[in-house]
Amino acid sequence: xxxxxxxxxxxxxxMRFFLAEAMKKEGYPFITASxxxxxxEIYKKEAFPIAILDIKMTGISGIETFERMKHIxxxxxxxxxxxxxxxxxxxxxxxxxxYDYFTKPFDIKELRVVIKRAVERxxxxxxxxxxxxxxxxxxxxxGIIGTSRKIKEVFNLMxxxxxVDINVLITGxxxxxxxxxxxxxxxxxxxxxxxxxxxxxxxxxxxxLEAELFGYEKGAFTGAHKHKAGRIETADxxxxxxxxVGDLSSSTQTKLLRIIQEKTFTRIGGTMxxxxxxxxxxxxxxxxxxxxxxGRFREDxxxxxxxxxxxxxxxRERKEDxxxxxxxxxxxxxxxxxxxxxxxxxxxxxxxxxxxWPGNIRELENVIQRGMVLTEGETIDADVAARMTAxxxxxxxxxxxxxxxxxxxxxxxxxxxxxxxxxxxxxxxKGETAMILNISRKSLYNKMKKYGLLKEA
Numbered sequence: 264x265x266x267x268x269x270x271x272x273x274x275x276x277x278m279r280f281f282l283a284e285a286m287k288k289e290g291y292p293f294i295t296a297s298x299x300x301x302x303x304e305i306y307k308k309e310a311f312p313i314a315i316l317d318i319k320m321t322g323i324s325g326i327e328t329f330e331r332m333k334h335i336x337x338x339x340x341x342x343x344x345x346x347x348x349x350x351x352x353x354x355x356x357x358x359x360x361x362y363d364y365f366t367k368p369f370d371i372k373e374l375r376v377v378i379k380r381a382v383e384r385x386x387x388x389x390x391x392x393x394x395x396x397x398x399x400x401x402x403x404x405x406g407i408i409g410t411s412r413k414i415k416e417v418f419n420l421m422x423x424x425x426x427v428d429i430n431v432l433i434t435g436x437x438x439x440x441x442x443x444x445x446x447x448x449x450x451x452x453x454x455x456x457x458x459x460x461x462x463x464x465x466x467x468x469x470x471x472l473e474a475e476l477f478g479y480e481k482g483a484f485t486g487a488h489k490h491k492a493g494r495i496e497t498a499d500x501x502x503x504x505x506x507x508v509g510d511l512s513s514s515t516q517t518k519l520l521r522i523i524q525e526k527t528f529t530r531i532g533g534t535m536x537x538x539x540x541x542x543x544x545x546x547x548x549x550x551x552x553x554x555x556x557x558g559r560f561r562e563d564x565x566x567x568x569x570x571x572x573x574x575x576x577x578x579r580e581r582k583e584d585x586x587x588x589x590x591x592x593x594x595x596x597x598x599x600x601x602x603x604x605x606x607x608x609x610x611x612x613x614x615x616x617x618x619x620w621p622g623n624i625r626e627l628e629n630v631i632q633r634g635m636v637l638t639e640g641e642t643i644d645a646d647v648a649a650r651m652t653a654x655x656x657x658x659x660x661x662x663x664x665x666x667x668x669x670x671x672x673x674x675x676x677x678x679x680x681x682x683x684x685x686x687x688x689x690x691x692x693k694g695e696t697a698m699i700l701n702i703s704r705k706s707l708y709n710k711m712k713k714y715g716l717l718k719e720a
Contacts, residue, residue, distance in 0.1 A: 266290065266291050266292060266382060267291075267292075267311070267312040267313055267382060267385045267386075268292045268293065268294070268309070268311050268312065268313075269286060269291050269292065269293040269294075269311060269313045269314070269315065269378075270293070270294055270295075270296065270302060270305065270306070270311035270313070270314040270315070271283060271286070271293055271294070271295045271296070271314075271315045272295075272296045272298075272299065272301075272302040272314060272315065272316045272317065272320070272325065272328060273295075273297070273315075273316075273317040273320065273344065274297055274298055274317065274320040274321050274322075275317070276297070278317065278344070279295045279297065282295075282315060282374075283295055285371060285374055285375070285378075286378075289375060289378065289379075291378065291382065294311075298320060298321065298322050298323065299316075299320055299322055299323030299324065299325065299327065299328035299331075300322055300323055302314070302316075302328055302332075303323075303328060303331055303332070306331075306332055306335055306336075307335065310332075310335050310336035310339070311336075311339070312336070312338065312339065312340060312385050313339070313340045313341075313342070313378075313381050313382065313385060314329065314332060314339055314340070314341050314342070315342045315343075315344065315378075316328055316329055316341060316342070316343055316344065317343075317344040318343055318344065318345050318346075319346065325343060325344070326343075329341045329343075329361070334601065337597070337601065337602065337603040338388065338603060340362045340381050340384060340385055341361050341362060342361075342362055342363050342364065342365070342377060342378070342381055343361060343363075343364040344364070344365060344367060344369075345364050345365075345366055345367070346366065346367050362380075362381050362384065363377045363380065363381065365377055379698070380698050383698050383699050387699055387700075407421075407440060407443060407444060407447060408584065408587055408588055408591050409581060409584035409587065409588070410583065410584060410587060411576075411581040411582075411583045411584045413576040413580060413581050414576065414581055414584060417444075417573060417574075417575060417576070420571070420573055421444065421447065421448060421451075421573065424448065424571050424573075425447075425448050425451045425452040425453075426452050426453050428453060428454075428542055429542075429570045429571060430523070430542070430543045430544070430545070430567065430568055430569075430570045430571070431445075431448060431543075431544045431545070431570065431571050431572075431573060432508075432544075432545050432546070432547070432551075432568045432569040432570075432571070432572045432573070433445060433544065433545070433546040433547075433572075433573045433574075433575065434546070434547060434548070434551075434572060434573070434574045434575070435546075435548065435574060435575030435576070435577070436548055436575075436577050436623055437548050437622070437623065437625070438578075438622045438623030438624055438625030438626055439575040439576070439577060439578070439623045439624060440575055440623075440624055441506070441546035441548075441575060442461070442504070442506060442546070444546075444573060444575060445459075445461075445502075445504045445506075445544045445546060446459060446504075448502075448544060449501070449502040449504075449542075449544070452502075452542075454500070454501050454502055454542055457498075457499075457500040457501030457502065458497060458498055458499075458500075458501035458502070459501060459502050459504065460494045460495075460497050460498040460501060460502070460503050460504065460541075461504045461506060462475065462476065462494050462503070462504065462505050462506065463506045463507065464505055464506060464507045464508055464509075464510045464511050465506075465507040465510040466506075466507075469512045469515070472511075472512075472515060473514075473515060473518070473531065474491075474493070474531055475493060475494055476493050476494055476495050476515070476518075476519075477493040477495060477496075477518070477528055477529070477530055477531055478490070478491050478492045478493030478495075478496055478530040478531065479491055479493075479530050479531035479532050479533075480530050480531065480532040480533040481532075482532065483530070483531045483532025483533075484531070484532070487532065490530065491530075492530075493530065495522060495528060495539055495541070496528075496530075496537060496539060498539070498541040499539045499540055499541060500540055500541070501541060501542070502541060502542045502543075502544055503541045503542070503543050503544070504544045504545075504546070505519075505543070505544070505545040505546070506545075506546050507546065507547055507548065507549075508545040508546065508547050508568065509547040509548075509549035509551055509554055509560060510549075513561070516560065516561045516564050517561070519564065520561060520563060520564045520567060522539075523543060523564075523567045523568075524567070526538060526539055526540065527539070543568070545568045551565050551569070552565075577620070577623055578620040578623045578624055578626075578627060579619045579620055582616055585612075585615050585616060585627070586607075586612065588624060588627060589606070589607055589612075589615065589627065589631060590606060592627070592628050592631040592632070593605075593606060593607075593631060593635065593643075596631065596632055596635050597635075600635055600636070602635060602638075603641060604635055604638055604640075604641055604642065604643060605641045605642055606642060606643070607634075607642065607643045608642050608643065608644040608645055610644070610645040611634075611643050611644060611645060611647070615627075615630075631643075634647050679714040679716070681700070682696070682700065682707070682710055682711065682714065682716065683714075683716060685699045685700055686711075686716065693707055693708070693711075
């Protein structure tokens with residue numbers, strides 16, 4: 264992995280020269296700025312991953328420059344140059360991205376160690392991001408994320424039917440992702456270059472639904488001042504997605520059946536038949552078999568829609584996917600909320616794993632959003648989770664100890680593997696390993712002892 268670009272910001276030319284020479288000698292690419300204002304102009308064009316900033320400068324201070332940089336790049340790793348050590352640095356900044364500092368006058372060896380550790384930390388971050396990206400690519404089907412057996416069965420079925428031009432019925436509870444599944448089938452299938460036209464059968468009043476579906480000619484009814492193409496016509500050479508198809512009225516069901524059979528229709532008030540070519544994907548949270556049995560849904564239409572059925576499992580039946588889904592939503596809203604939240608604490612995750620999620624993935628996403636708004640640090644912790652319980656209706660204290668223990672064990676297994684991988688990478692050199700993991704040698708030793716890794720050293 265190539266070394267990251269480093270931005271050096273100092274209003275003293277001699278200090279910029281000294282730092283630049285040190286960067287050259289270590290082989291790090293860099294650029295210098297003589298003020299905070301100049302640094303921010305540079306930063307708008309390229310968000311440098313590592314910045315070395317003098318705290319006291321003419322104009323904008325190094326701390327203010329750093330805070331503005333974080334708005335552009337929340338992951339910036341900042342190293343401060345200070346005259347008085349920690350006395351110059353507000354303590355709260357140490358939890359908000361200040362990686363390290365060195366005090367004037369400083370030893371070149373000290374500088375090299377600090378820069379090397381910052382670079383190693385950046386490389387480790389990049390490796391984690393690459394790993395996370397590859398996991399999402401491996402365990403997702405264009406946005407539908409999961410590793411559970413049930414969701415893999417869905418992936419396999421979608422893969423088989425995406426390029427086959429047949430009608431598909433997607434079933435599942437509200438919030439399980441039926442619309443996303445329909446869009447995935449369209450945009451990954453043979454009709455991806457055509458339109459994807461969605462009709463919310465429950466959202467449009469029945470009196471307006473036929474006009475929306477079939478369109479109308481000028482003068483067909485009061486207010487029809489010009490002709491309008493319906494959504495069926497708009498879906499020509501693409502996909503027509505009927506969401507909550509189980510809520511169609513009996514008269515609309517009859518007309519839809521005729522269109523599916525003949526691929527022709529007429530606009531309201533029209534006489535000329537219009538031929539259309541579309542793939543039909545329908546979705547419902549109702550049990551259509553029961554609806555047919557009770558006489559509320561046409562049996563012949565049901566069989567026309569249900570050439571292939573894809574059932575999306577509720578989240579309570581695929582709980583092993585919750586950590587991956589939560590991570591996905593945290594990454595998503597880190598961008599829109601301008602935050603840098605790393606994940607959930609073990610207790611918060613235990614709460615999530617114990618809850619049954621009646622609103623499914625949509626509810627999980629909403630809870631994550633709420634938690635991120637309430638979180639000040641880098642982790643959605645137990646305190647925030649407790650406030651989130653008002654939304655999910657579960658008391659954190661009610662989470663079984665066995666579940667907490669299980670979650671803790673999962674975390675320990677992951678930590679052990681991460682330490683072991685770092686040790687192998689450094690050929691079991693404890694100093695370098697501690698540097699990569701950004702922990703002290705003593706902490707590394709204790710963890711190696713805890714996980715039985717000293718025997719392998």
